Amino acid sequence: MPFRTRNRSIGVSQGQFAAALLSLLGTIVSGCSSDFDAQTPDDPTSxxxxxxxxxxxxxxxxxxxxVDPETGEILPPPAxxxxxxxxxxxxRRAGDAVAERHGQMFEAIEAQLASQPGLVALQLAFSPSCGAGRTLAVWASTEQMYDFVLSPPHAAAMNVVDELVEPGYGVTHWEASTTDEMTFAEGARRLAANVAATR
Incomplete structure (x- = not known):
């Protein structure tokens, strides 16, 4: 059954949405660093x-x-x-306890995102073969992104992310002036660079 956000179906099941949203919970502020990889970096050859x-x-x-309502495409920033x-x-880690814990946070995170100032666009994705979720969020500014990161629902999730998500999760952010830079492929490229930099 498709999961519905407050606006429309995102086209993936609730479980897939949960996996993608759980990866968003990895948006952890780590000191002054803008990027973070899990304590156990993933294998770049995998x-x-x-x-x-x-x-x-x-x-x-x-x-x-x-998002352009006619095309569904993310609009570029103003000139x-x-x-x-x-x-x-x-x-997401396996197990009923993880699923239950996630359920406790799921609605609060979704509600926060639905009304979060500065959120321009959000896209979620899921890989059935890997069981992996990805998120792509576009923000009006870095400050507004961090306002979400430090919001109570997200802060609560940050405290338990290692219990909910397998090692190898990662997050990155960057500034973009064109829509070509606002893609899952660009996110993966930057996450790969983060992993390479830690080796």
Missing amino acids: VCASGALEADLEAGPATGPG GSVYTVSSTYGV
Whole structure:
């Protein structure tokens, strides 16, 4: 059964949406660093890794005020400005306890995102072969992105992310002036660079 956000179906099942949203919970502020990889970096040679875009990645539609309602495409920032784009990758840990814990946070995170100032667009994706979720979020500014990161529902999730998500999850963010830079492929490329930099 498709999961419905407050706006429209995102085209993936509730479980797949949960996996993608759980990867968003990996958006952790780590000191002054803008990017974070799990304590155990993933294997860059694996087909199921943060820096390797899955061949069977199923992306739901982009939603948000910065999405063209006719085409479903994310709109570019106004001329002369940039958006902040964040991308995450994660695989939910197995088990009923994890699913129950996630359920406790799921609705609060979704409600926060639905009314979060500065969120331009959000797109979720899921890889059936890897069981991995990815997110792509476009923000009006880096400051507004961090307002979400530090919001109570997200802060609560940050405290338990290692209990919910397998090692190898990752998050990155960057500034983009064109829509070509606002893709899952660009997120995977940047996550791969993060992993390479830690080796």
